[in-house]
Amino acid sequence: MRVLATYNIKGGVGKTAAAVNLAYLAAAAGSRTLVCDLDPQGAATYSFRIKMKVRGGGKKLIHGKRPLGRYVRETDYEGLDLLPADFSYRHLDLLLDSPKYVRRLTSRIRVLGRDYDYVFLDCAPSLSLVSEAVFAVADALIVPTIPTTLSRRTLRQLVRHLRQHRVTVRLLPFYSMVDRRRTLHRRICDAPDEMPCPVLATEIPYASAVEQMSARRAPLCGFARTNPAARAYAGLWDELVRRLQDPPPDPS
Amino acid sequence: MSRHTYLLDPSHSAAGIVSRLAQRFTIRRTGTGTAVRTYLDTFDWRLYRDSGLLLSDARDGSCLVRWDRFDGRCRQRASLPAPPDFARDLPPGGFREALQAVCGIRRLLPVVRIERRSERLPVVDHRDKVVARLSLDRGTATGPTRRRRRLRPALRLVPMTGYERAGAGVRRFLERDLGLAPGAEGELDLALAAVGRQPCDYAGKIELSLDPADRTDRTMKRILAALWETMQVNEDGLRRDLDPEFLHDFRVAVRRTRSCLGQVREVFDDTVTRYFAGEFAWLGGLTGPPRDLDVHLLNLRGYEADLPASARGDLVPLADHLRGRKQAAHREQLAGLDSVRYRRLKREWRRFLEADAGGPGANASRPVGEVAAERIDRAYARVRKRGRSLSAETPAETLHELRIACKKLRYLIEFFRSLFAGGPVSAVISALKRLQDDLGDYNDLQVQQRELRDTAQELFSAGGANAPVMLTMGRLVDRLESRESAARRRVVEQVGRFVSARTRAELGRLLAARAETSVSGRGSS
Numbered sequence: 001m002r003v004l005a006t007y008n009i010k011g012g013v014g015k016t017a018a019a020v021n022l023a024y025l026a027a028a029a030g031s032r033t034l035v036c037d038l039d040p041q042g043a044a045t046y047s048f049r050i051k052m053k054v055r056g057g058g059k060k061l062i063h064g065k066r067p068l069g070r071y072v073r074e075t076d077y078e079g080l081d082l083l084p085a086d087f088s089y090r091h092l093d094l095l096l097d098s099p100k101y102v103r104r105l106t107s108r109i110r111v112l113g114r115d116y117d118y119v120f121l122d123c124a125p126s127l128s129l130v131s132e133a134v135f136a137v138a139d140a141l142i143v144p145t146i147p148t149t150l151s152r153r154t155l156r157q158l159v160r161h162l163r164q165h166r167v168t169v170r171l172l173p174f175y176s177m178v179d180r181r182r183t184l185h186r187r188i189c190d191a192p193d194e195m196p197c198p199v200l201a202t203e204i205p206y207a208s209a210v211e212q213m214s215a216r217r218a219p220l221c222g223f224a225r226t227n228p229a230a231r232a233y234a235g236l237w238d239e240l241v242r243r244l245q246d247p248p249p250d251p252s
Numbered sequence: 253m254s255r256h257t258y259l260l261d262p263s264h265s266a267a268g269i270v271s272r273l274a275q276r277f278t279i280r281r282t283g284t285g286t287a288v289r290t291y292l293d294t295f296d297w298r299l300y301r302d303s304g305l306l307l308s309d310a311r312d313g314s315c316l317v318r319w320d321r322f323d324g325r326c327r328q329r330a331s332l333p334a335p336p337d338f339a340r341d342l343p344p345g346g347f348r349e350a351l352q353a354v355c356g357i358r359r360l361l362p363v364v365r366i367e368r369r370s371e372r373l374p375v376v377d378h379r380d381k382v383v384a385r386l387s388l389d390r391g392t393a394t395g396p397t398r399r400r401r402r403l404r405p406a407l408r409l410v411p412m413t414g415y416e417r418a419g420a421g422v423r424r425f426l427e428r429d430l431g432l433a434p435g436a437e438g439e440l441d442l443a444l445a446a447v448g449r450q451p452c453d454y455a456g457k458i459e460l461s462l463d464p465a466d467r468t469d470r471t472m473k474r475i476l477a478a479l480w481e482t483m484q485v486n487e488d489g490l491r492r493d494l495d496p497e498f499l500h501d502f503r504v505a506v507r508r509t510r511s512c513l514g515q516v517r518e519v520f521d522d523t524v525t526r527y528f529a530g531e532f533a534w535l536g537g538l539t540g541p542p543r544d545l546d547v548h549l550l551n552l553r554g555y556e557a558d559l560p561a562s563a564r565g566d567l568v569p570l571a572d573h574l575r576g577r578k579q580a581a582h583r584e585q586l587a588g589l590d591s592v593r594y595r596r597l598k599r600e601w602r603r604f605l606e607a608d609a610g611g612p613g614a615n616a617s618r619p620v621g622e623v624a625a626e627r628i629d630r631a632y633a634r635v636r637k638r639g640r641s642l643s644a645e646t647p648a649e650t651l652h653e654l655r656i657a658c659k660k661l662r663y664l665i666e667f668f669r670s671l672f673a674g675g676p677v678s679a680v681i682s683a684l685k686r687l688q689d690d691l692g693d694y695n696d697l698q699v700q701q702r703e704l705r706d707t708a709q710e711l712f713s714a715g716g717a718n719a720p721v722m723l724t725m726g727r728l729v730d731r732l733e734s735r736e737s738a739a740r741r742r743v744v745e746q747v748g749r750f751v752s753a754r755t756r757a758e759l760g761r762l763l764a765a766r767a768e769t770s771v772s773g774r775g776s777s
């Protein structure tokens with residue numbers, strides 16, 4: 001089982017789009033796949049036409065006696081399941097006020113993940129106690145990064161934060177919403193040395209088809225597999241699978 | 253969550269059912285799709301017995317391989333370029349390990365192939381989210397003998413996790429409102445029935461229920477016929493060398509046949525018995541060399557796992573050499589199986605088994621329960637005699653004789669197992685099994701060392717060995733040597749337990765229990 005979190009401190013960078021499409025591709029390639037929607041806005045849940053609700057909300061997510069598997073729903077795509085979001089997750093941080101509870105949440109996610117080959121965590125933007133749990137449970141953080149100066153700065157903040165807190169999770173940023181016609185995008189994508197850490201080679205281009213996902217309520221790779229952005233997600237997934245075979249980062 | 257199959261018969265109108273469903277539920281019509289599915293299992297149905305089904309759905313250029321539980325829930329899935337021939341063909345990971353634990357070295361053979369046209373009728377909710385998978389399936393099934401049969405059209409309902417209520421609603425509608433009856437059998441069972449196959453039609457061991465009061469000659473023939481059947485069904489896989497177990501099961505059946513003829517005397521005509529014993533000895537000899545090489549090659553895999561990664565490559569010349577020899581030995585074996593002598597043995601043996609005439613021997617007409625108890629008692633006495641005075645100094649030949657004596661005892665107990673009550677048999681057998689395992693380990697370790705030394709010599713003479721290969725082989729021999737002395741210590745320990753007064757008493761009770769049933773059995777007949 002591998003836990004992959006689509007994560008960024010910044011909002012609106014393509015985390016959910018990545019989680020939904022990569023999970024779709026993983027399942028289509030034969031892996032048993034689960035998406036955990038940890039964002040109270042529930043964009044991933046919405047994309048799969050599933051009702052946002054976890055009976056008992058965030059409290060049950062952390063403290064419930066029932067295994068998390070009880071809340072899981074099958075999506076329309078074979079092999080792909082979803083743990084829906086709940087609006088109460090906006091208070092999740094208040095419920096995680098002790099390291100004990102953070103550990104409980106991570107262990108519940110791990111137990112849930114036993115039946116899957118890949119578990120995707122779609123996270124809300126921010127640096128919080130929830131993200132602390134995510135860092136602890138994830139094998140890799142997949143960080144969509146728009147090639148702008150500001151995004152580069154945010155990525156640097158994340159790298160610094162992880163280092164300071166001795167988090168040894170694998171960091172796999174990729175360029176998201178890339179518009180190669182824009183000078184700034186080109187300049188940033190083509191200057192890897194100025195990035196605070198290595199960035200994956202596959203770029204996801206800016207494409208209006210991605211925006212259609214919320215209207216169609218389906219993964220782009222499901223309804224427009226030949227679209228350039230859909231192909232880019234497929235390339236990204238291949239690259240990620242390869243990178244996940246590398247030995248994990250050294251805890252030192 | 254289990255799936256439900258509703259078989260339709262000519263009185264049902266599929267179109268009518270679909271239109272009534274559409275009146276009651278929102279159905280997203282997604283058209284008709286075709287699919288080709290192959291169910292896979294080992295020759296001895298290890299997956300089916302393990303309560304699972306391995307299936308491969310063809311896709312363009314690849315296949316989706318799934319390991320499902322009987323209720324249709326998916327245990328493991330993976331996309332592969334082609335259906336796997338062996339568990340080891342899967343990519344490393346949980347799927348491969350779990351499958352390997354069940355299938356071991358056995359080949360995954362196609363059990364039945366289903367070609368299906370499905371009209372997909374997913375039931376959706378007000379969000380247009382699928383809440384129950386429903387399809388109307390038509391198709392054909394093809395068995396390994398290439399017989400293709402039409403399957404009855406069926407409505408299939410697969411409820412979905414998280415939408416149990418919706419699934420139950422559809423099910424109620426189908427059963428109450430449309431009057432459809434859910435079938436108890438799954439897709440595989442239906443397809444097998446269509447092509448005239450029975451699941452678990454081979455087990456690798458004989459399961460006869462014998463009557464202690466029956467004549468010995470008749471019972472013996474039943475046992476011999478079951479062993480013959482085992483040889484026959486394994487012959488094709490053996491000839492095609494599908495996996496080592498075909499040859500193994502074939503050989504075990506030959507050995508048991510010989511043991512049966514030799515252990516239970518004075519039943520059939522002496523010259524006839526001797527003649528067949530000789531022919532089966534020949535057959536056993538014919539299959540010996542390829543089996544030894546199979547074992548050698550299988551051991552090699554174990555050695556590789558034992559060695560540090562840096563030295564593993566050193567065994568490649570050895571493996572190539574053994575594979576070459578295996579092929580040659582296999583060809584020779586095939587020549588033997590194609591010979592007039594084997595054909596004659598087949599013909600004559602079948603005639604012997606089918607003949608009604610009773611045996612002329614003194615034991616022929618006695619109740620088999622009595623004869624069996626005597627023979628087992630004798631065989632156990634032989635094991636005791638050899639096992640009583642074991643020590644660290646006992647020569648290897650004595651241990652070898654003990655191993656053979658144990659084997660004979662084991663075969664007898666297994667032949668006649670159903671004559672005795674369950675509990676004590678299992679206790680004695682499991683003690684015997686443990687002892688045999690240790691004796692077997694001890695013997696294997698000796699054989700392996702000898703073979704490694706011999707092969708090293710061969711490789712060296714053939715100029716196919718360099719220093720690293722020789723060093724690695726030496727290292728393996730070393731390791732085997734130290735394991736051998738440990739195995740020997742275990743044998744001495746185990747044998748003490750098996751020849752103890754307690755086991756002896758247990759066996760005595762067991763045989764006595766048989767005597768009673770035998771008496772009452774005779775009384776009632």
Ligand SMILES: Nc1ncnc2c1ncn2[C@@H]1O[C@H](COP(=O)(O)OP(=O)(O)OP(=O)(O)O)[C@@H](O)[C@H]1O
Nearest residue numbers: 011012013014015016017125177205206207210211
């Ligand atoms: N490659 C792309 N091209 C064009 N639009 C995109 C692309 N990726 C994402 N978008 C759009 O940008 C918006 C934000 O994307 P998304 O929801 O995936 O980001 P997010 O990081 O999950 O946001 P949030 O932080 O709110 O959870 C959405 O409207 C989405 O359709």
Ligand SMILES: [Mg+2]
Nearest residue numbers: 015016039043
């Ligand atoms: Mg999001």
